[in-house]
Amino acid sequence: MSAAEPSLDALIDALRRLPGVGVKSAQRMAFHLLQHDRDGAQKLATALSGAVQRVHHCRRCHTFSESEVCAVCADAGRDASKLCVIETPADQAALERTGSYRGLYFVLMGRLSPLDGIGVRDIGVAELLERAADPAVQEVILALGFSAEGEATAHALGLALRARGARVTRLARGVPVGSELEYVDLSTIAHAMSDRR
Amino acid sequence: MSAAEPSLDALIDALRRLPGVGVKSAQRMAFHLLQHDRDGAQKLATALSGAVQRVHHCRRCHTFSESEVCAVCADAGRDASKLCVIETPADQAALERTGSYRGLYFVLMGRLSPLDGIGVRDIGVAELLERAADPAVQEVILALGFSAEGEATAHALGLALRARGARVTRLARGVPVGSELEYVDLSTIAHAMSDRR
Numbered sequence: 229m230s231a232a233e234p235s236l237d238a239l240i241d242a243l244r245r246l247p248g249v250g251v252k253s254a255q256r257m258a259f260h261l262l263q264h265d266r267d268g269a270q271k272l273a274t275a276l277s278g279a280v281q282r283v284h285h286c287r288r289c290h291t292f293s294e295s296e297v298c299a300v301c302a303d304a305g306r307d308a309s310k311l312c313v314i315e316t317p318a319d320q321a322a323l324e325r326t327g328s329y330r331g332l333y334f335v336l337m338g339r340l341s342p343l344d345g346i347g348v349r350d351i352g353v354a355e356l357l358e359r360a361a362d363p364a365v366q367e368v369i370l371a372l373g374f375s376a377e378g379e380a381t382a383h384a385l386g387l388a389l390r391a392r393g394a395r396v397t398r399l400a401r402g403v404p405v406g407s408e409l410e411y412v413d414l415s416t417i418a419h420a421m422s423d424r425r
Numbered sequence: 426m427s428a429a430e431p432s433l434d435a436l437i438d439a440l441r442r443l444p445g446v447g448v449k450s451a452q453r454m455a456f457h458l459l460q461h462d463r464d465g466a467q468k469l470a471t472a473l474s475g476a477v478q479r480v481h482h483c484r485r486c487h488t489f490s491e492s493e494v495c496a497v498c499a500d501a502g503r504d505a506s507k508l509c510v511i512e513t514p515a516d517q518a519a520l521e522r523t524g525s526y527r528g529l530y531f532v533l534m535g536r537l538s539p540l541d542g543i544g545v546r547d548i549g550v551a552e553l554l555e556r557a558a559d560p561a562v563q564e565v566i567l568a569l570g571f572s573a574e575g576e577a578t579a580h581a582l583g584l585a586l587r588a589r590g591a592r593v594t595r596l597a598r599g600v601p602v603g604s605e606l607e608y609v610d611l612s613t614i615a616h617a618m619s620d621r622r
Contacts, residue, residue, distance in 0.1 A: 237475070
């Protein structure tokens, strides 16, 4: 806007640090909040401070948690023989919603991405190997995405885990539920054919 | 995410109040801030509180301002005989960057939009009429967008201002600088032809 309004400029600059928000979007957001939703702006400020202060990582699975050990890890009813490795807390939420998995998790909080400078240390591979060495863990399920980076991460983790004697499985690749075969991409069909049961 | 992390859920809910941000984007933003940019999150919280506290509206032109009268309205070097009516502070910034206008402004902070429930009162038409009644004002320039809502707003304001004896002009419609005629839409070419000079 103008150099005469430092608070407004500071707000626009701060909003630009959000992923996917450029200068036009940041202006539109600042304008919207100040013109139509000052209560929302105040709530967002409080929520940001609160989350930065209180949200840390679960000591066992690395997901976001307000307590030292997250609710899932602390749940004695979960099957401790299975450890599912996922990329993000959002993936964990999706798996939980399916109701098909009752084991524990390890959240990488990312995936290997050499181009973005994300290496083995950033996704906590050492912590995962240590966690998987727990004698209670019978099976490590790699539930990473089937993108190029997800595949590369799964490959590297699989090698390291198997070298330490762990039993490693991956999510099945196949035709999505509810889809017509003619619209599914060929590589998916080929995988579904070779993994038929 | 999960019901066990209220601070995280509160942050995602608060981010969803930003325009154009749905639940997936809000999750991605919260995840990014907590995982990669806690400093940015804290800065955004401070900027939000600061802007809500300090940014108000200029008493004369209604734009965002930290002082009672904004820098442009307070500038004795501006031409007080011209009053340019615009929709948003962003439009004002664009006009200022052109360097082609040295008069004063009146910012509607919106435009008439009956479908969204934005009426004559929300865009401060009464204040505009009062402002335009200042004997120093010789010309009111309606610099609204040429969208359907911008046109409707300009029409309504033009009628009200002319009824009170003001001299009202509008921005010229025509072919944008640097464009090839064959790629310009027909309605723009028709306007450019009828307004030829």
